Amino acid sequence: MRSVMAPYRQRGALLVLAAALAATSACTSSDDSNSEKGKAAKPTESVAPSKSAPPDPAEAAKTAALTAYKAYWTELPKAFAVPAIEGTDLKRYAAAEALSKAEVTVVNLKKNNRMMTGNPVVTNPTVTSAELEKKTPNVSISSCLDVSKWKITDKKTGKPAPVATNPVSRYVITSLLERWDGSWKVLKYELHADQPC
Template identity: 65%
Template sequence: MTPPVSATPATPTPLNPAETAKAEALAAYKGYWTEMPKALAALAIEGTDLKRFAAADALSKAEVSVGGLKRDGQIMTGEPVVTDSTVTSAELEKKTPSVSVSSCLDISKWGIVDKQTGNPAPGASSPVSRYIVVSLLERWDGAWKVLRDELHPEKPC
């Protein structure tokens, strides 16, 4: 006769809270870069989840960009490619936890076109298509939000 098998479930190893926070921040950062092109293509923040992932300066700049594109009869087409996203610093013990994320932003397949003709907008191309972007995220009311992006076209990647 075989002895009975224990029905005690295996207890998962608890994750390191700091690593969990960083992973959540990176997920929000990915969401931000997923929603940003949608807003710039639709010429509206509404109808996207951008407000879920962006606040402060990042959201304000997105709203200004949408307004400028509308005014000029332009839209953004394609999508940026964001790679090598890494948390470069974290202050998780503060009252408002924050992290900085550095990535390589490839805008070679993301551009401004005339809404009527679909032709590239004059002067809309950039001499550098892959460069470093550094973003500040903070945790507000339990959710990570991108507050600010610093584009570094002088730092190709």
């Protein structure tokens, strides 16, 4: 990050320095009458307002995919807390294998009279690859998933259910998203318990 930001910091410092030099040179003239003549002789320049560059479509697509990915991780815990897909927006952000896995988990939780309490924490979601020119655009996202506060709970007792525990509760997760009819959806994901984060 340091190497990427360094040119911007240097450019910003140069701009500040240039502005300071221009301001001090305008104030250092000792002959007020000459400066007044100079002002009268020079026509007033009008500065056109600068137009911001149009947003990069590729960056906008990646941002939209990341937004959908975060929304998926907001809706998934809601479905597992009930447990039910209905009443959530999960189908808006998940499809194919990711939605199927969520539906199977909901069925299993109901069958065993359990639910999930707490929430997973997803940090540093990053687009690692993008194929935006394809007929069905897609991106891959990698992030760190922390499930330490997300527990399977017995609905009757409200106590944590006995389950096999994984010694690692924070690990890398990679996901594939595709854009269907203008909306990004998580299609599948892979947990990497061998890659703690």
